Amino acid sequence: MILEKARYEVVLFGKKLIDKGLVAGTGGNLSLRVGDLVAVSPSGVEYETMVPEDVVVTDMNGKTVEGCLKPSSETPLHLALYSSRGDISAVVHTHSTYACVMACLGWELPVFHYLVALAGKKVPVAPYACFGTSALAGNVVASIGEEKAVLMENHGLVTVGGSLREAFMLAEAVEFASKVFAHARSLGSPRLLDGEEIGEVVNALQHYGFYGENDDDLKGLKE
Numbered sequence: 001m002i003l004e005k006a007r008y009e010v011v012l013f014g015k016k017l018i019d020k021g022l023v024a025g026t027g028g029n030l031s032l033r034v035g036d037l038v039a040v041s042p043s044g045v046e047y048e049t050m051v052p053e054d055v056v057v058t059d060m061n062g063k064t065v066e067g068c069l070k071p072s073s074e075t076p077l078h079l080a081l082y083s084s085r086g087d088i089s090a091v092v093h094t095h096s097t098y099a100c101v102m103a104c105l106g107w108e109l110p111v112f113h114y115l116v117a118l119a120g121k122k123v124p125v126a127p128y129a130c131f132g133t134s135a136l137a138g139n140v141v142a143s144i145g146e147e148k149a150v151l152m153e154n155h156g157l158v159t160v161g162g163s164l165r166e167a168f169m170l171a172e173a174v175e176f177a178s179k180v181f182a183h184a185r186s187l188g189s190p191r192l193l194d195g196e197e198i199g200e201v202v203n204a205l206q207h208y209g210f211y212g213e214n215d216d217d218l219k220g221l222k223e
């Protein structure tokens with residue numbers, strides 16, 4: 001089996017998405033890029049029963065290189081992000097509740113809480129297009145810019161990172177921040193961090209060690 005470690009990681013973080021309530025059933029999808037290949041979650045398979053062999057390996061054009069199942073319907077979105085962002089190796093897409101609340105209101109998430117700064121200067125909103133389309137992929141790529149998270153209007157959330165661990169952590173952080181923002185906005189107007197405060201937080205986060213890659217589950221697997 002090629003890309004054994006990457007496929008195992010896709011399964012591992014897929015199950016973590018379920019455990020944390022960030023996706024339900026077969027919703028959402030995730031992928032990990034290794035060189036010119038991408039390990040992407042299959043379409044219509046529950047994360048609880050998913051095994052590494054179910055994870056599809058495609059080339060950068062979306063052609064299946066190994067795997068018997070259909071790759072996620074959002075594979076064009078994942079590939080468009082990898083093509084436009086040489087700095088990322090992982091993509092996570094969720095329909096988590098409060099990120100969807102923000103996305104359905106068409107509200108971007110400002111840095112009102114320091115954890116939003118993990119994703120960048122804000123979490124922007126990509127204009128609506130039907131799921132699985134190249135139009136949606138184009139909107140997401142155009143809207144995310146150089147940030148690490150983007151809300152998809154009337155749909156959900158996409159996060160990216162140098163690893164699945166980072167993209168997963170960002171999906172968790174944006175969901176938490178969206179929940180706090182929704183509650184805060186229902187009571188008043190949360191104060192936003194100013195540019196200087198954001199810069200200070202970004203600097204502090206770089207030294208905080210959020211991006212640890214130690215995962216004993218992955219030891220001994222082939223790259």
Ligand SMILES: [Zn+2]
Nearest residue numbers: 028131155156
């Ligand atoms: Zn979706």
